[in-house]
Amino acid sequence: TVRVEDDRTGLDIETLKRAFLDNLFYIQGKFPEIATQNDYYMALAYTVRDRLFRRWLNTAETYSKQGARTVCYLSAEFLMGPHLGNNLINLGIFDTVKQAMTELGLDLDELFEKEEEPGLGNGGLGRLAACYLDSLASLETPSIGYGIRYEFGIFDQDIKDGWQVEVTDKWLRFGNPWEVARPEWEVEVKFGGHTQAFTDEHGNYRVLWVPDKVVRGVPYDTPISGYKVNSCNTLRLWAAEATDSFDFDAFNAGDYSGAVFKKMESETISKVLYPNDNMTQGKILRLEQQFFFVSCSLQDMFRILKRQNIAIERFHEKFTIQLNDTHPTIAVAELMRLLMDEYGMEWDKAWSIVTSTFAYTNHTLLPEALERWPISLFGSMLPRHLEIIYEINRHFLDDIRIKFPDDLDRLSRMSLIDESGERYVRMAHLACVGSHAINGVAALHTKLLKQDVLHDFAEMYPEKFVNVTNGVTPRRFVALSNPRLTRLITSKIGGNWIKHLDDLRQLEKYVDDTGFCSEFRTIKHEIKQDLSNYIKGLYDINVDPNSLFDIQSKRIHEYKRQHLNALHIVTLYNRIKANPDIDITPRTFLFGGKAAPGYYMAKLIIKLINSIADVVNRDPDVRDRLKVLFMKDYSVKFAQRVYPAADLSEQISTAGKEASGTGNMKFAMNGALTIGTLDGANVEILEEVGAENFFLFGLTAEEVSQKKAAGYNPQDFYSTDPELKLVIDRISSGFFSHGDTELFKPLIDDLMYHDQYLLFADYRSYIDCQDRVGLTYRDQDLWTRMTLLNTARTGKFSSDRSIQDYIDNIWHTKPVSIDLKE
Numbered sequence: 001t002v003r004v005e006d007d008r009t010g011l012d013i014e015t016l017k018r019a020f021l022d023n024l025f026y027i028q029g030k031f032p033e034i035a036t037q038n039d040y041y042m043a044l045a046y047t048v049r050d051r052l053f054r055r056w057l058n059t060a061e062t063y064s065k066q067g068a069r070t071v072c073y074l075s076a077e078f079l080m081g082p083h084l085g086n087n088l089i090n091l092g093i094f095d096t097v098k099q100a101m102t103e104l105g106l107d108l109d110e111l112f113e114k115e116e117e118p119g120l121g122n123g124g125l126g127r128l129a130a131c132y133l134d135s136l137a138s139l140e141t142p143s144i145g146y147g148i149r150y151e152f153g154i155f156d157q158d159i160k161d162g163w164q165v166e167v168t169d170k171w172l173r174f175g176n177p178w179e180v181a182r183p184e185w186e187v188e189v190k191f192g193g194h195t196q197a198f199t200d201e202h203g204n205y206r207v208l209w210v211p212d213k214v215v216r217g218v219p220y221d222t223p224i225s226g227y228k229v230n231s232c233n234t235l236r237l238w239a240a241e242a243t244d245s246f247d248f249d250a251f252n253a254g255d256y257s258g259a260v261f262k263k264m265e266s267e268t269i270s271k272v273l274y275p276n277d278n279m280t281q282g283k284i285l286r287l288e289q290q291f292f293f294v295s296c297s298l299q300d301m302f303r304i305l306k307r308q309n310i311a312i313e314r315f316h317e318k319f320t321i322q323l324n325d326t327h328p329t330i331a332v333a334e335l336m337r338l339l340m341d342e343y344g345m346e347w348d349k350a351w352s353i354v355t356s357t358f359a360y361t362n363h364t365l366l367p368e369a370l371e372r373w374p375i376s377l378f379g380s381m382l383p384r385h386l387e388i389i390y391e392i393n394r395h396f397l398d399d400i401r402i403k404f405p406d407d408l409d410r411l412s413r414m415s416l417i418d419e420s421g422e423r424y425v426r427m428a429h430l431a432c433v434g435s436h437a438i439n440g441v442a443a444l445h446t447k448l449l450k451q452d453v454l455h456d457f458a459e460m461y462p463e464k465f466v467n468v469t470n471g472v473t474p475r476r477f478v479a480l481s482n483p484r485l486t487r488l489i490t491s492k493i494g495g496n497w498i499k500h501l502d503d504l505r506q507l508e509k510y511v512d513d514t515g516f517c518s519e520f521r522t523i524k525h526e527i528k529q530d531l532s533n534y535i536k537g538l539y540d541i542n543v544d545p546n547s548l549f550d551i552q553s554k555r556i557h558e559y560k561r562q563h564l565n566a567l568h569i570v571t572l573y574n575r576i577k578a579n580p581d582i583d584i585t586p587r588t589f590l591f592g593g594k595a596a597p598g599y600y601m602a603k604l605i606i607k608l609i610n611s612i613a614d615v616v617n618r619d620p621d622v623r624d625r626l627k628v629l630f631m632k633d634y635s636v637k638f639a640q641r642v643y644p645a646a647d648l649s650e651q652i653s654t655a656g657k658e659a660s661g662t663g664n665m666k667f668a669m670n671g672a673l674t675i676g677t678l679d680g681a682n683v684e685i686l687e688e689v690g691a692e693n694f695f696l697f698g699l700t701a702e703e704v705s706q707k708k709a710a711g712y713n714p715q716d717f718y719s720t721d722p723e724l725k726l727v728i729d730r731i732s733s734g735f736f737s738h739g740d741t742e743l744f745k746p747l748i749d750d751l752m753y754h755d756q757y758l759l760f761a762d763y764r765s766y767i768d769c770q771d772r773v774g775l776t777y778r779d780q781d782l783w784t785r786m787t788l789l790n791t792a793r794t795g796k797f798s799s800d801r802s803i804q805d806y807i808d809n810i811w812h813t814k815p816v817s818i819d820l821k822e
């Protein structure tokens with residue numbers, strides 16, 4: 001019997017091939033003979049998208065009919081990475097599609113390379129949001145991700161003469177097959193102007209906001225598939241467009257170019273992602289972006305309420321809103337405004353809905369990342385919101401007075417307004433007051449939040465604080481990125497682990513199985529060989545897959561201490577120079593990561609790494625035992641190649657500074673061993689894998705504070721550790737900079753006279769620990785055993801577990817399973 005499946009939904013190989021060729025013809029407009037790889041990629045993307053649509057529309061319809069309680073994840077960043085491979089995994093058609101492409105003479109991996117990834121995020125925070133969408137869909141939880149459709153995402157990074165050079169990211173150049181514009185659901189967002197009080201027909205005091213600018217928000221939807229479920233949720237990103245009145249003005253007022261200029265100005269709101277990570281700048285456009293996407297998203301929720309016939313009073317029952325850091329926190333004031341000014345609700349009722357709706361996740365302890373907006377800037381852009389914030393503050397300060405009488409100091413510390421100098425709105429305080437739950441992203445981070453940054457709030461509202469340790473999706477970061485390991489694991493314990501990552505514990509029984517261990521090791525070697533080939537193609541550098549792959553990939557930041565890693569490299573180099581026949585474990589040091597364009601020290605660290613690489617890689621004394629490479633333009637796509645190839649994962653931040661880290665989890669799952677401090681989620685990784693399978697070094701967070709309080713002097717270490725002195729002197733001498741003693745002076749002086757991040761204090765402990773790493777690597781049986789136990793014991797770090805924690809402790813949503821109609 002011949003069964004013909006639908007061209008848009010069928011999953012067998014023949015149907016997939018037919019559908020693919022059909023899309024090539026009717027969407028790309030090409031015969032196969034003249035199609036480019038990009039045409040093929042697009043045809044395949046549409047073929048896969050077609051298969052998502054039935055799930056997507058049925059999901060939306062089911063949620064709507066049931067009026068299901070919905071998680072709204074508000075985030076200024078979603079660092080999604082390529083969609084194609086991920087959707088193949090989630091739909092369970094990876095192997096079939098690969099086969100179909102092969103039969104058509106195409107290489108699926110080459111097509112993956114063609115996808116421009118949406119780099120709509122900086123690093124950890126944006127990637128976490130993306131992992132969470134994957135888990136929300138996989139756990140069949142009704143949810144919408146709301147954010148901004150930046151026309152230019154995170155910049156592309158080039159390296160010229162060892163320095164970072166930024167290039168604009170034109171990710172939409174060839175079109176985006178994964179999104180659908182929904183202009184019928186556009187909304188209007190007001191800015192500026194003034195407010196007017198009036199009395200309504202019932203004699204109630206009301207406020208009218210008269211803006212001086214109105215911008216249109218147009219939603220673009222992307223389907224978010226769940227793993228082996230029918231659920232397919234939505235990522236809704238807003239693009240800013242000028243309202244029609246600009247066209248009208250242009251015709252009538254005669255000032256054509258003036259009107260067009262204003263139109264362009266409106267559209268700049270969603271032009272570009274701010275490339276800062278952990279550093280605020282107080283730019284007007286940034287606040288406009290935040291308010292823009294928040295207002296669009298809240299208006300969208302009111303539209304959904306209306307369509308589902310749910311009363312406004314039940315807003316908080318229908319929606320739970322998670323604030324991904326303080327970036328969307330203006331939502332607290334905007335929801336108050338909408339409920340009161342647009343829907344006529346009174347203050348107390350509105351406030352109770354608001355605080356039942358919001359929950360806030362904090363992602364950083366760094367003081368320079370805490371958002372505050374100058375009152376003058378805030379008031380001229382959002383006059384009504386400033387009034388509302390003052391009113392929230394009035395109620396809040398009264399509450400403090402009742403709980404802590406006569407504590408003036410506490411009032412000024414906790415106030416939503418910083419009045420110590422120029423006046424500011426403190427967004428983290430607004431988030432804490434406006435939310436019913438506040439969470440840190442790792443146990444240590446939550447503890448430090450309660451102890452330091454949000455101490456007063458923890459005393460005021462102890463019941464609001466919870467920890468939710470971050471997680472990462474095993475679909476993208478194991479099943480997709482590491483197919484060899486996936487096959488091996490599945491051959492032993494079946495495939496359930498991809499959904500229930502704790503099942504990986506079953507691998508523990510193979511630690512003494514030499515056959516299994518040798519397969520485990522062979523796979524790592526093959527993957528390292530692949531990465532070596534890739535590096536050879538890109539950089540024309542030979543890296544030996546037998547050497548220890550020691551990798552640090554993450555944003556470049558002083559607190560993450562890429563320069564501590566560099567000091568280790570110079571230490572090994574010095575040992576070789578002193579004794580060329582020294583017996584050392586061959587290593588390949590790989591770095592990846594972007595520096596914020598305005599962060600001078602971070603850029604100098606990149607230059608330092610490249611300068612060391614130039615010398616070390618060329619020096620014949622080294623005899624290829626050390627290789628150093630800064631891999632440019634680190635991205636999600638590239639990260640997927642990197643994690644599976646690592647032997648050693650560098651997680652060496654100053655204790656107390658890295659809120660969680662998530663790269664640490666991705667490396668460990670893929671069987672890399674961690675060298676790390678007791679910081680962020682490292683603490684929990686160590687706890688899970690066991691201290692004997694983790695390379696721990698350095699001061700604890702508590703010791704760091706104590707050291708600082710006692711008056712830390714980095715020179716004490718410089719003058720008492722001869723190896724450290726030699727390293728610093730060598731860099732200062734111009735050895736790595738063609739004799740230029742000025743180039744790295746800012747970096748060296750900073751270490752010698754300030755060393756905020758205690759590199760010198762941790763140097764000896766780090767070097768000794770690295771020596772243990774080198775020795776351990778020589779015992780390949782022991783090393784493999786340790787890596788296997790890392791993979792087996794990192795189930796806790798699935799984002800499915802994190803999302804389940806949010807559901808159980810914060811959101812209280814129920815799964816909704818989706819039936820597919822014939």
Ligand code: 26V
Pocket residue numbers: 122123124125126128274275276277278279280281325363364369441470658659660661662680
């Ligand atoms: C701040 C700003 C300031 C304005 C410009 C744009 C921008 C973008 C991001 C941020 C805050 C970044 C905070 C952040 O990325 N934190 C990281 O969050 C990860 C996920 O929870 C966590 O694993 C990392 O440890 C933490 O650094």
